[in-house]
Amino acid sequence: MSDIHIDGLTKEFDDVTAVDDISFDVDSGEFLVLVGPSGCGKSTTLRMIAGLEDITSGELRIGERRVNELAPKERNIAMVFQNYALYPHMTSAENMKFGMKSVSDYTSEEINERVRKAADILDIPELLDRKPSELSGGERQRVAIGRAIVREPDVFLLDEPLSNLDAKLRVQMRAELLQLHRELDATTVYVTHDQTEAMTLGDRVAVLNDGQIEQVDPPQMLYDFPDTRFVAEFIGSPAMNIVPIDLAFGDGAVAHHESFELSLPNPELFTERPDSAYFGVRPEDVSLVDNVAGDPETFEAEVSVTEPLGESLLVHCLLGGDELHVKAEARTELDAGDTVELCVDEERLHVFDDAGDAIYHSSPRGETVSDAAETQVEP
Structure with a gap:
């Protein structure tokens, strides 16, 4: 060797x-x-x-x-x-x-x-x-x-x-x-x-x-912990959801999209603080609120297409002019045109700058990211 x-x-x-x-x-x-x-x-x-x-x-x-x-x-x-x-x-x-x-x-x-x-x-x-x-x-x-x-x-x-x-x-x-x-x-x-x-x-x-x-x-x-947007979208199937956002920093960090507003945990993990960027979350880290305990931040989206995958249901949702993929529980009954209430796993959020470089992961890099938030029911 x-x-x-x-x-x-x-x-x-x-x-x-x-x-x-x-x-x-x-x-x-x-x-x-x-x-x-x-x-x-x-x-x-x-x-x-x-x-x-x-x-x-x-x-x-x-x-x-x-x-x-x-x-x-x-x-x-x-x-x-x-x-x-x-x-x-x-x-x-x-x-x-x-x-x-x-x-x-x-x-x-x-x-x-x-x-x-x-x-x-x-x-x-x-x-x-x-x-x-x-x-x-x-x-x-x-x-x-x-x-x-x-x-x-x-x-x-x-x-x-x-x-x-x-x-x-x-x-x-x-x-x-x-x-x-x-x-x-x-x-x-x-x-x-x-x-x-x-x-x-x-x-x-x-x-x-x-x-x-x-x-x-x-x-x-x-x-x-993808270093770049390319890695985030290339590794994983379906690919990571990426949507444009505006960022506001004060006591914390808030992501603004035309269809949602989310507080981003651990704002000290941002390596830079631009006014606009791209928000990333994997389909399995987006959940229907009905499957989650507690009181998470939520937003609404419209179902456009559903794909039964056997072990899960891949739901294509419209967020204004953008699309978001959600992995829901198998046999969840949803139809095109339905409005769903969604939330994200705050341990697994990502932000990329305009050049495609990662400037934020909601968990510290190198630490084990849990399979799901403690309050979240696995799909």
């Missing part, structure tokens, strides 16, 4: 900057996920770590070695690709051992033993004599992962390895990847556009946007 140190990494293609001066570290044995929309630079970053793309500027170190100019085979990394990259004329065993002799001094017997061990770990020993055309998508992906395992690399790199699988198999493979990571305790960098994969797999998650890193944090910290 080795750690990875990235300092000011930049990749330019002619006049396009795909990765723009990014810096982060991956600890030895850590599972770091790079997530972001298409074109954000996550796969390009992975390919620079692998040595498949030249680095325009910056420094990349794996362990104690600067590897900027080293060829891929000299970096002791193994990569798993989205399209599996298996040779169709070779069996699974031949695919797994392909190239081993060119990058190591292992004998054929030692390589065969590694293949057998990897197959046992992945539960595919019966597939070793089959060719890719005889395998399902999930089985092909296991063979591709096995090819990486047999090399016992310092770093595993995975580029959207589950994107070609159906939804049910993706869930199964996520669990298997987590189990595999625990068994191997390997330094891993994983690229995905799927924020659910990122949240469930990563020890930490790096959110990229337009070639730059928005935030690197453990998954729950990203969710509870």
Whole structure:
């Protein structure tokens, strides 16, 4: 295992900057996920770590070695690709051992033993004599992962390895990847556009946007304390509600919207105090007043659409010219045009400035945010 140190990494293609001066570290044995929309630079970053793309500027170190100019085979990394990259004329065993002799001094017997061990770990020993055309998508992906395992690399790199699988198999493979990571305790960098994969797999998650890193944090910290509006809206489904507000500061802080007025707790947590900003609250942190005890601040909204999700009801509400999503209890009877009275969990409120940076979270960053206010009934 080795750690990875990235300092000011930049990749330019002619006049396009795909990765723009990014810096982060991956600890030895850590599972770091790079997530972001298409074109954000996550796969390009992975390919620079692998040595498949030249680095325009910056420094990349794996362990104690600067590897900027080293060829891929000299970096002791193994990569798993989205399209599996298996040779169709070779069996699974031949695919797994392909190239081993060119990058190591292992004998054929030692390589065969590694293949057998990897197959046992992945539960595919019966597939070793089959060719890719005889395998399902999930089985092909296991063979591709096995090819990486047999090399016992310092770093595993995975580029959207589950994107070609159906939804049910993706869930199964996520669990298997987590189990595999625990068994191997390997330094891993994983690229995905799927924020659910990122949240469930990563020890930490790096959110990229337009070639730059928005935030690197453990998954729950990203969710509870997004550094930017982009992270707030990208992480979580449905996305965080964001509406424009005016702010008034006196003895406290008050958010004014055309459809509501809310007192914001812990005003000392504001890092700046603009006259206008954007208010953020997640759909599960907005409740129908009928489901909440006590005497919270409330406001009214008009129901426009309801979406039954099984475990909950997603309610689209109109707040003047803006829309607010609310996760209500399953089987709540609401129709378009109904007026509902709402309140918010004051422990989970956020404010972003015009540039999209977070300037306020209603709970101190780094402290555990409770699953719900003590008085709130979970939906």
